[in-house]
Structure formats: structure tokens, C-alpha cells
Amino acid sequence: MSAFAAASAVSRTAPDSAEFTAELDPQWTVGDKLHGGYLLAVMARAAGEIAHHPHLTAISGSFAVPPRPGPATVAVELLRAGTGVSQLRATLVQEGKPAAEALITQGTLDDADSWWSSVEPIDIPPEENCVPATADAPGAGFRVNLLDVVDQRVDPRHAGFAVGKPAGDGVISSWQRLADGSDWDPLSLLVALDPVPPVSYDLGMPGWAPTVQFTAYLRRLPAPGPVRVRMFATDVGGGRMDETARAWDSKGRPVAQATQLAAVRVPR
């Protein structure tokens, strides 16, 4: 089993139950906070056990209380099983309190090319010419354990934040691989769609940008190999930033996309 599959595993609490137990893994953290994409993957894995369709297609999550590594439960409710898709709701509960809620659509993905596409894969230098993101970045003030299990190499054009020279474009692009060599799947792509650091770093705002609400669409089954991920913001104001992420597989096809609304502290 891959490190990701093990970390996001769920077990039914009883044979016909729609409630699952999970063990939230401290490896998938940024500082002391579990990564949002990882938490959604745990919830989506539980929902997938109940769904009448095989693949995660859409997920929207709202994070109320940051859960801690350790035991948690996921309660799933099947809202509807239609012909083409199943719709579900999942609640992640820890210490008796709801920590996160998700709306989930399961469908059937394939690996066919697009019928029509308007977005080309990002133009990013080869992996070996990109800057490895490290778990112990100097001056970060906390350890990004996640970067021990996700190999992320950042386009040097938007890696200037690391030396106090952000480009100011509100863009960060990277290559991403799972560190244990396993391939991406629709669930692990949720981690790739919420890269570290947030694009606010490229705007000169080096601080935590907690996710308020996050939505991802999984578009097709990814080909083996690394994904290219581009994240960009369009508007920062009123203490909020939007971030859009798009991922292309090794064949250059769009495989997933996400948007999130995050809280930011604007410099004075």
C-alpha cells in the first residue's frame, strides 16, 4: 500500500454502517495543522465506500475546527444515487465535534483526451531545473512535514519569496510527485491541488493563509508520472484571497482543478 493510501485509510465501524474510523497521520501536516487536501481525501475515501459510482468527481469542503493527528470518525450520508453520479455528504468528527464537512459527487472517470480544452499545460522548466521545496525552510518558523511525503519542485521564476524577493505575480508553479514513487490518483490529487506555500508568498505575504472553503473537480484519471500544478490568485482584499489551482498529468492533459477562499493578513 502506498504511504498516501495507508495515511488516508478508513474502516467501517460496523458491517453495514455509514460511519468510518480513520487515523489522521501527523506526516501530512503543515506546521501543526493537517493539510486540507489530505483531510478531504480521508472524507472522500469514506464516501467512496458508500457511493454507487467509482471515482471522486467533485468535492467541496468547509473547515470549522482544525483536527489534530490521531483518531477521527467520518459519517457519510448518501443523498442520491442517480444514473450517472452519486451525491454524498461527509462529516469529519473529532472529540465529538464536527471538524470539517464535505459535499461529494462520485462519478466515473476515464483517461480519454479532452473533447475541447482552452488551457494549455503550464510552461515550466524541467524538474531538475526547479527548486526543491524543503520541509525545513530556513526562517519559516515551522516544519512542513508534508514535504517529506510530497516531492515539490517550484518554478524558479516564482520561488523568489524564499530569498525575500517575491515576483508579485500571485502565481506559484511546481512539479509534484509522491515521494514513495506511487502514482497520483483522484484522491491524492486533492493534496497536489493545495500546494505549499500559498500564492500569497509570491505577493510578499509570508504567513499562514487558512482555507475558508475549498472545492475541487477531478476531470480524468491521471497518467503515471509527475503532475504540473499552477496556482494563481485573482483578488486580494477584505482579508480574503482566492486561489485557483490546475493540474496537468505527464501527458499534458488537465486532470484536476480547485478553487479556495483563504484568509490573509494584508501588509500595511
Added chain:
Amino acid sequence: MSAFAAASAVSRTAPDSAEFTAELDPQWTVGDKLHGGYLLAVMARAAGEIAHHPHLTAISGSFAVPPRPGPATVAVELLRAGTGVSQLRATLVQEGKPAAEALITQGTLDDADSWWSSVEPIDIPPEENCVPATADAPGAGFRVNLLDVVDQRVDPRHAGFAVGKPAGDGVISSWQRLADGSDWDPLSLLVALDPVPPVSYDLGMPGWAPTVQFTAYLRRLPAPGPVRVRMFATDVGGGRMDETARAWDSKGRPVAQATQLAAVRVPR
């Protein structure tokens, strides 16, 4: 009271209840289906009665069963009331069955300019040079009652679908006003963010594109006057299309944005 406020009104079923009644208004329909943005607005209005913060900030909705015009209930659960935001879940129930679920974040919006923005308002001809979208479009096969309460004027560069000559760009831009002259607010903007027709019309796919999952972010309080809305797709394949909508107010500031995953039938 504006037509929109009346159509989306909710009443508590009892003084301290978190359950509300609503009367879904047949005016806010496309064919015989209630508009998704309108349904979310009804749910958000109910959530706003429970929230500790005044303005809708983010909403993600999953549509299971298309509700019919007539009585419905909205059950709201407050997941968390934090310092900056309230997080809630709402369920729209009709005839005893959940028809739609929404995750909602309420916060505090203002009308200040952006601190940083990368997206300019769309370049669209003046309203009087745009093409009015009519409720009784020839050949549509159904009546778009919504277009009697929302004045929508489409950029002629992407109105070719109406005469069988779609531009093929996957873009439709429009001016939008509420027909009764009232101004946009964070709830009514949910209607503006899901314009009719879907961008698939600009790709030569004139058919219903039912929403699978929809997410909107409200960014600031809109200035009085019309909004400019641009909707675009990035990928069509596997029976699915993504649509992104952005709205700018009469001062040219981004006020709201949305993404949706919709089902489409690709031409052979």
C-alpha cells in the same frame, strides 16, 4: 421589497427554530427547472438568519433532486461561529426528500477596493450595443422565465449561437440587471453567477447542462448599477464541463466569482 427579496424570502417555523419555510417562485425558472443560483440564495438567506456574521462569503451547493416551484423547507445547522466567520450547512427539503445541500460561510464584506488584483473587468460593448437575452428565444423549445426578472444583454461577439454560429471560444459575456430596478446584493449575485445560457452554447452544444456542483465566493458589496459577468470553460470531456464566472460591479471591481461542474452531451 424587491422581486428577488420576495421570491427568496424565508420564515422560521418556530421562534427558536433553525428550520425555515420558503415558497419557491416559478418566475425564477429555466424551462421547468428552478435556477440553481436562486435555490442557493434561498438556502443562504435562511443560513444568514442563524449566522453570527452579516454577509454571505462562500457557498458550495450540490443538487440532488430538482425541486419544483411551491412550498419547501430549509434546515440550517450552525457548524461553528468563529471570530471572523460563521460556518453553516443548509438542506433544502421538498416533499420529505433532500433536494439540495449547501455549505455556507458568512463573514463581513465591505465595499473597499482590492489590495491586489490580477483580473481586469471584461472589455464588453456598452449595454445598448449588446443583445438582449429573451425569455422566448426562437427554437429553444422552452421558456426561460428567469429572463423576465433578470435583464441580460449578451456581448454580440459570443451571441452567435442564437443564429447557429457559435464562436467556439467557450466564453459568454453579458451585462446583467435585476428587471425591477433594484440593486444587486450578495444573495442576488448568486443568480448573476449562473447565467443563461451555459457557455456550452458558444461551443455548439445547445442543450441543457445540468449543474453537478456549484461554488461561489462573494468578495465585496457591489456598487449600485449593472454587473458585467464573464463565463468561460476550460475543459470539456468525459461528459463534464467546468464553467467559471466572474462578476464586476459598475465601478469595475470584482464582486463575486463562481465555478461549476456541469454535465454535457458532446456532439458526435
